[in-house]
Amino acid sequence: MAELIINRDKLTQLLHEIAGGETEVFAPVLKEEATYITKISQDTPIHYDFFISVNSVKEAIFPRYEPILKYKIDQEGVKLEDIPPMKPIVLFGGHPCDAASLMVMEKLFGWDYNDHFYQDRRNKTIVITLACNEFDKDCFCTSLGYSPHGEVGSDIVLESISKEAWKAKAVTDRGKEFIEKHNTYFAASDKPDASFKTIGDKDIPVGFDKDAVKPWIKENFESEEWQKLTSKCWSCAACTYVCPTCHCFDITDDASMWSGLRTKNWDACTMPIFTLHASQHNPREAYYQRYRQRIAHKYSYYVDLFKVISCTGCGRCSRVCGAGMNILEILTRISSLAKKGGK
Amino acid sequence: MEEKWEPTIIAFVCNWCTYAGADLAGTSRFKYAPNVRIIKTPCTGRIDPMFILSALERGADGVIVSGCHPNDCHYNEGNFNARRKYIMFRALLTQLGVDLDRVTFAWCSASEGIKFAGLVTEVTDRIRKMGPYTEFKQLNQDAR
Amino acid sequence: MKEIIEKAKELLSQGTVDLVIGYEQCGDKQCRPLFVQKPEEADKLVFNEFCVHNLATYLTRPEVKQTKRVAIVAKGCDIRAIVNLIIENQSTREHVYIIGMNCPGVVSGKAPNPTKPHTKCQTCKVRTPQMSDVTLGPTPPESIPMDKTITHPDVEELKKKTREEKWAFWREQLSKCIRCYACRQACPMCYCNRCIVDLNTPQWIDTRSNLRGNLDWNIVRAYHLSGRCIDCGECERVCPANIPLMLLNRTLQEEVKEKFDFESGYDLEACPPLTVFEKDDHENFIR
Structure with missing residues (x-):
């Protein structure tokens, strides 16, 4: 069967055309020498020559903040106002680790309470993933059983066949529909450019044994190793906010005499205020306790609940950390301790 | 009938001088623009720059900050400290592109009822000519 | 080494x-x-x-x-x-x-x-x-003399812009802020047990990362560092959104130098300028 090919110009045209309509398009954009996946308009230049975006694709589906309740008060009483319905989304520019993260996060937002804000957006989203051509020392998707060419969570995967063009592969029916609907942008080709070098699963070394991490965390919650591993952390939320699977949020009310707005905001377990009680007691007072929570949630508690690790190995937290915390290194250490039976 | 736009001015004043000055203006029957909303604070030293930002965000078109003249502070040095704070705050706002013509600082003592009335009227007239301060109001609208 | x-x-x-x-x-x-x-x-x-x-x-x-x-x-x-x-x-x-x-x-x-x-x-x-x-360590190249007044080209360039241009510039820059507070946590001078942004009675600063909250937060942080910032540039370095935060801090450093002839962090006996005052401080902006 002939393969479907799309090149940069055509893809840009396609995304810009969609962005002109009712659909929101998220795509990589260059801002001050770094690439971010953000909402674009019809004329935003799309940046293709990037390795991995600083932020993750979660911003499209789980925005930094969103209204969940609006009301006005007048003489007749309290009146609820409508929250506009979610618009369909085309989410382009994530890598397989990003796409996989959507499958991880979905479980939480559809668990004890069906978070329809998340689910509505997710159900209306077409995920177009760029298979990886590069990796760096912070990448570790293979350690978690994912692949730089993985299809988990994507609707369409684009694999580079040259610097300027991709082979499009529909993974889901919705992906197929999308390609059929926009078939004028895709071309058929029988001979892919074999000379183009990309990376395979074997290029990214498996750094640690993912199944060994959880039992070690369970048994060594009070281990002194935690302090050694995380003493550098200065407790900001950069890692959690760029993480594709960190999903904690806070609900705040902003009310005046005659109107009010309730919003769902990002929040982060790494910040000191996250667990601060009204009494001023803080059960996670020390810096290491907070970073321990981040690791333990991803590799132990989340696994207990949903049978999946809440981490896809993108390495964004390591890249963004100003203090040089490296999650791969920490997990490698935990895994090797577990092998040795150390504490 | 179309309603004519009138500026909203918030005045942060200290309890001991300017508030008393405003009171004097009232008891002496000096007229001043009704656009001003006076907020009494203990001292100019208590007027955190956040107050000014909050006022602009919540719909003020202009802000007046006023307190005791130097050497007259009820707490001896509150207004001296405030003065240094505003020097820095003004530099910051200038670099951010906030319209400093909208924020007026003044010293106005308890006996200066006339000065207070004149100040309010003058600021109101000036802001009326400048029109509504939409930049900050827009921030608030976008946030709601 | x-x-x-x-x-x-x-x-x-x-x-x-x-x-x-x-x-x-x-x-x-x-x-x-x-x-x-x-x-x-x-x-x-x-x-x-x-x-x-x-x-x-x-x-x-x-x-x-x-x-x-x-x-x-x-x-x-x-x-x-x-x-x-x-x-x-x-x-x-x-x-x-x-x-x-x-x-x-x-x-x-x-x-x-x-x-x-x-x-x-x-x-x-x-x-x-x-x-x-x-x-x-080996002897380094010679430092700039202590008494020399420093100006920063990027700050001067921003100062030359019109008010509207500056506002547009900061709107664009600050809308990128995700409120991770990496700037605060990396900053050696930000050591408050409870930061103003974490206080909620009253809530001065919107905790959402909308432009209103972002603007308030970054104004307050720069302002609280006035006369204290030591120009290490850590906030700017760790910012995941690459916001040029030092532009604000350096503006205030220059202002402190100009108005109070002070540079922070060189003298153990010095009083930070916002903790003291002179009776004849510059005041031609006050009526």
Whole structure:
């Protein structure tokens, strides 16, 4: 069967055309020498020559903040106002680790309470993933059983066949529909450019044994190793906010005499205020306790609940950390301790 | 009938001088623009720059900050400290592109009822000519 | 670097200090902070042009404050932060053993490709540490004289813009802020137990990362650092959104220098300008 090919110009045209309509398009954009996946308009230049975006694709589906309740008060009483319905989304520019993260996060937002804000957006989203051509020392998707060419969570995967063009592969029916609907942008080709070098699963070394991490965390919650591993952390939320699977949020009310707005905001377990009680007691007072929570949630508690690790190995937290915390290194250490039976 | 736009001015004043000055203006029957909303604070030293930002965000078109003249502070040095704070705050706002013509600082003592009335009227007239301060109001609208 | 390792080992084994905070290499062009508690762990210590972090930020941590004495590897610019912490009673000179490093300058830009020389190094007055218990490293190039007034080209350029242009510029920049507070956490001078943004009765600053909240937050942070910022540039370096935060801080540094003839972090006896006043302070803006 002939393969479907799309090149940069055509893809840009396609995304810009969609962005002109009712659909929101998220795509990589260059801002001050770094690439971010953000909402674009019809004329935003799309940046293709990037390795991995600083932020993750979660911003499209789980925005930094969103209204969940609006009301006005007048003489007749309290009146609820409508929250506009979610618009369909085309989410382009994530890598397989990003796409996989959507499958991880979905479980939480559809668990004890069906978070329809998340689910509505997710159900209306077409995920177009760029298979990886590069990796760096912070990448570790293979350690978690994912692949730089993985299809988990994507609707369409684009694999580079040259610097300027991709082979499009529909993974889901919705992906197929999308390609059929926009078939004028895709071309058929029988001979892919074999000379183009990309990376395979074997290029990214498996750094640690993912199944060994959880039992070690369970048994060594009070281990002194935690302090050694995380003493550098200065407790900001950069890692959690760029993480594709960190999903904690806070609900705040902003009310005046005659109107009010309730919003769902990002929040982060790494910040000191996250667990601060009204009494001023803080059960996670020390810096290491907070970073321990981040690791333990991803590799132990989340696994207990949903049978999946809440981490896809993108390495964004390591890249963004100003203090040089490296999650791969920490997990490698935990895994090797577990092998040795150390504490 | 179309309603004519009138500026909203918030005045942060200290309890001991300017508030008393405003009171004097009232008891002496000096007229001043009704656009001003006076907020009494203990001292100019208590007027955190956040107050000014909050006022602009919540719909003020202009802000007046006023307190005791130097050497007259009820707490001896509150207004001296405030003065240094505003020097820095003004530099910051200038670099951010906030319209400093909208924020007026003044010293106005308890006996200066006339000065207070004149100040309010003058600021109101000036802001009326400048029109509504939409930049900050827009921030608030976008946030709601 | 051998001499740092030796010094750290000596300090730890003699019991002079029970913690050494220094740098270790973590990649070709990247260093990161390292906590050394035992002499045998000191072998990882390094110092080179990638040691850009300001380690003084760790001094205000409870667990570091609880140590008997702490040694810190510090460049001249980092010592400015230590000076300020001592002035503000967050640390004492006796508690901190300063391993001062002669510093030819560090890089800026993000790993893995940090290339440019750091802006702060181009105006450095303290390549030789001004206050240290021991000074290590080869003699650096000459520093800019202490009495020289520094202006920053990027600040001057922004000052030349019209008000509307500045507003548009900051709207664009600050809308990128995700409110991760990396700037606050990395900053050695941001040590409040409870930051104003974490207070909610009343809630002065919107915690959502909308433009109103972002603007308020960044104004308040810059303002609270006025007369205290020591130009280490850590906030800007760690910002995941690449917001040029130092433009604001440097504006205020220049203002402090101009109006109060003060530069923070050079003098242990100095009073920060916003804690004192002169009766004849500049006041032609007040009616």
